[in-house]
Each structure stands twice: as C-alpha cells, then as structure tokens.
Amino acid sequence: MTDNELPLPVQAFPTMRGLGRANLQYLLKMSRTWTEPIVQQPVGQLPWGHITVLLDKLKTRAELDFYAAEAVQHGWSRGVLQHWIASRLHATKGAALTNFDRTLPEGSDAVRELVKDPYHLDFLELDGDAKERDLEDALVARLVTFLTELGVGFAFMGRQYPVVVGGETFRIDLLFYHARLHRYVVFELKTTDARPEHVGKLGFYVAVVDDLVRDDERDDSTIGILLSAGRNEAVVEYALSANNRPLASSTYTGLPPQVRRLLPSEGDLAQVAQDALGEP
Template sequence: MTLRKNSETFDATVPAQLGSLPSWYGDLLGDVKETVAGARLRAQRAVNTELVQMYWQIGKLILARREQEGWGTKVVARLAADLKAAFPGQRGFSRRNLMYMQKLARTWPQPIVQQAVAQLPWGHITVLMDKLETRAELDFYVTEAVRKGWSRALLDRFIHQGLHLAQGSASTNFELTVPDDSAVLKELARDPYRLDFLGLDKEHAEHELEEAIVANMVRFLTELGVGFAFVGRQYPVLIGGDQYRIDLLFYHLKLHRYFVFELKTKDVRPEHVGKLNFYVSVVDQLVRDPQRDDATIGFLIGAHHNKAAVQLALDASNNPLAVTNYSNLSPTERELVPTEEDLSRVVQDAIDSVRP
C-alpha cells in the first residue's frame, strides 16, 4: 500500500525516509527486538511457575486434610466439581488433575518454586509422574529437560528409551585425554545409541547405515544431544596424495570441537580404534582451527564390542575417543513396539483428559 504526500510516494508499511537513518539503526532495532522477546519468554516462564506453584499448594492442602481426617477420593471428586463452579473460567480443576496435584506435593515436599521442576510445563510434569518412580530418575529427567529445552514428546521418548541408564556409559579415555572436560563429554557418550528410527533390518551394509542416518539427520542429531551441527558424510581429506574419507563429521557449537563418527555394522575390534585415532589426528591437523577449536573427539559406533579389549586400545591413545554400541530393530520387531508418534498421542490424550 502506498500514500502520496507533497508529491512524494511513501510506503505505509515502512517508516518514512529510512535512508536517512544512521548506520547503527539496524543494531538498535535488533537489540530492542531481542529485549522484547526475552521479556515475553520470562513472562511466560513466570506464569508457568505461578501455575505449578498453585497446583503444588493445592496438593499440599489436600494431603494435609487427608492425613488429618482420613477421608477418601469421593471428597476429591466433590472438590473438583465445586472448584469448577467457583472458577468457571479456570481450567485444570478436574478430579484427575487434583490427584496429580497431590502427587506433585508428595513427590516434591519442599517448596516447589525453589526446584527445577517448577520451570517445566504442567504437561511435562504429569508425564514425569506417570512414567517414573524414584526421585533419582525424576531429578535426572527434570534437570535434562530444563537444561536442554525438551518438548513433551522428546521427554516421553527419552524416558521410554531409559536415557538415564545409557548416558555416560560408553567406553572412553576422556579422563586421561581431556580431564577438564571429561564430565561434560561423558554425558554425550551413551551406550547404546537408539537408532531404531532408521528402520534397518539386522543385516545391512555400512553405507546403508550412513544413508539412513543422513536421511534421518534431525532425529539422529536429537539422539546425539544438543549442540551438534552436521558437517559432512564421507568427508574427504587428502594426505600425501592419498584421499581418505571420514564416515560422519560434526561440529559442536557449544564445545567448539569437531566430532568424528566412524560406523561399524559388525563387532568393534581394537584395530578399529586405531583407525578412528588416525582420523581424529587428521581432523586435528588439517581441519581444526587451533585458535578457535579444542581437540577433536572421536566416536566409534558399532553393533557390539568387547569392553575390556577396546578399553585397552582406548587407553593407548593420546586422542580423546569413545566406543559405543547402537541398537536398531528389524521391520517385524518395529511393528511390535509403539512409535514416538503413538507415545506422543497417548500422552496428549492423557493431558486432554484432565481438562474440563
């Protein structure tokens, strides 16, 4: 749309005379937009925390009265009906949700606002309470979900996969080669990596495994963890006139390191560790920027490995390396287990059922 004024044409959607603005105006606009977006996000988080705080307080009141009077669930049903009548515009006062509130207060008896779980949406919290029993497991998934910003579907998927059992369990030499960052890097070294979404049968070639990973790159990156960026497949490096190719090369945006991934469809043997060590040295010398990047990390992912033998090979290397397994299901086996979409739908149905 245009307007005519004093024989000049102006675009009504753009401030007049943008050309006369100073060169730094774009930076100012960007800073203001970032400030507004940050304020909105903080406001949303504050509202969510207040909601969780309210649910926790209601749960505490119900638990305290039940302990004093010893009444049953019929009172909860009546309370739900009366709350809906008293607050017709307020959602979340179903009988089922009141039961969740009691469980919330029982699971986290200390003031909820001081705990990480208060930063999660209510839907995430109900998934946690439905799926997990021990406080150690709850704390693990709460911390990871808050730190990495998991969606409810991702949270449900990682619980289903037993991420707390796999994370940090791979064979590595990080404590010897990168002592300062070993704890951070060990978080990435889970065993096994769940690659069931690739849809491969038990007999497949390594190039088929690579192709399937690249075709499902977003889900593979999710399995690896937050911060990975894909650099290339069969990444070429030239040494003394001979060309070598790295199966998969990634860069971690937060750790500022390259990650070499070598894939084996059969059992990993100690000599495979030597090949991985070679590729890590190549990337360190020919690809890595020593002014910007820390030492390259090598991951060897195979079907199985002899941990004792592989650990000896890892300990003999000066480069930081990890060896882990991957699990995938045959098409027949895949039909017997629910998909991520199925699990997400079940969780959503459960959440919807607590709404009036």
C-alpha cells in the same frame, strides 16, 4: 489425606477451574515426591503437561529430577520429553567407554555427557529384505532424526569426509561439529564388534582432524566415537588406554543381524564417494 478423600473441587474452590480429580491426584503425588519448595526445583519451571508426563512415566525421584532438568535446560516440548523417556536417556547418556579422564583432564565430564551408549537406530525402519541402496537412502533421509538421537548441539559436516595426508586421501565415515562445546566429533562406524585396530584407526582420524581441520584459536580438541554393533569391554578398554587421543566406544540398537549384513562396507562407501566425485 488418601486418594479417596480428595475434596470435591467445585465445593472447595467454586471459582477455580482445572481442579478435577485427576489433577488433584497429580498435585498430591507432586507434594509427596518433592517435599521441598517446588519453585526451587527444575520441575517447578515446567508446564503442567510436562509434569503429568513425568509423573505418569517415571517412578524414582532421581529419574524425575533428571528429565525435569534436561527438559528445562534444552527447552523440550512434551513430545520430545516423551521420546527421551522412552529411549531411556538417563541410562544411556554418558555411559560410553572413554579415555576422557586421561586425555581431557579438564572438562571431561561435559564431553562425556555428549556420548551415549547405546544409540537407538530403530528409526531406520528397515527389514530383512532391504538392499544396500535402501539402507543408504534411509540414512540420508533420516539424517535429521539421527541428529536428534545424538542430542542438542551437533551439526553435520559430512559423510565420507575427505582428508589428505602425505598425498593420500582418507575418508572419515561421519564428521560432526558440536556448537556448544566447540569441538569436532569424528564417528567411525562398524557393523561388527569393536576391535583394537578400529580404535587405532579412529585415533588416526582424530589426530588428522585436529591438525588439518580444527581451528586452534577457536576449537578445543577433537573427539572420536567408535559406533559398533557390539564390543568386548575388556578389549576396548585396553585399546582406549593405549591411545593418547580423546576417544569413546559406543554401541547401537535397532538393526537386526540380517540388516546389519546389508550395510555397505568401507570399500563400498569409498567407491560410492569416488564415483560421485568422478575419481578413478
């Protein structure tokens, strides 16, 4: 049966509703896409509105199955489903450079799934006239949106999170806890390309959190994510291979160069934290 040969719903099923031409075309497309019993597929567990979004926005069976499974697993609304399709989650999830295969021999697949590359920070909505204070305000005000971009399970623990080693205070850019995987997640932020020394510093922070913050009986190993404006993959891969802590390298999009230059430096952030705490 071709699209032009669809039966008239009123004539074929006079007592049924919702079988207009558009819905019949969706049903026909479904039958051609999922040739096996639909109830055995994740898509069979989704509301009709979700299914029409999938069929309208996606082309390949692999992409359709990916987003259907994610929507079922996480209970996405239709709006959230549309957001993740537009963000190309299928291409970014688990795409970061990592050393997890070596440092997390058991469970590395599950941990890799929570690290994306790139992260989309377009929601900051900053222009070239933004000042440093504007950027700081935007980061704080849009924290919930950033948590959404990170994915399900992340809980925010603090910004410029202080840890004391040998009487010296160090401050972690962003510290999160993943409630489902029971791991702390350290974010080191860079507005330049990732460098080997950045990976080394991140490994240091992960080791400190493991030793001073993590609960040995409850929590699994801490992981670290270096989030930078760009990277030389060969350089980063060497740096990751030389570190014995579970680390990942990701990039971000959404901040033009003129805005990235306005990001506060590590020294600026440290000074802001010291001022807030009244430290000399």
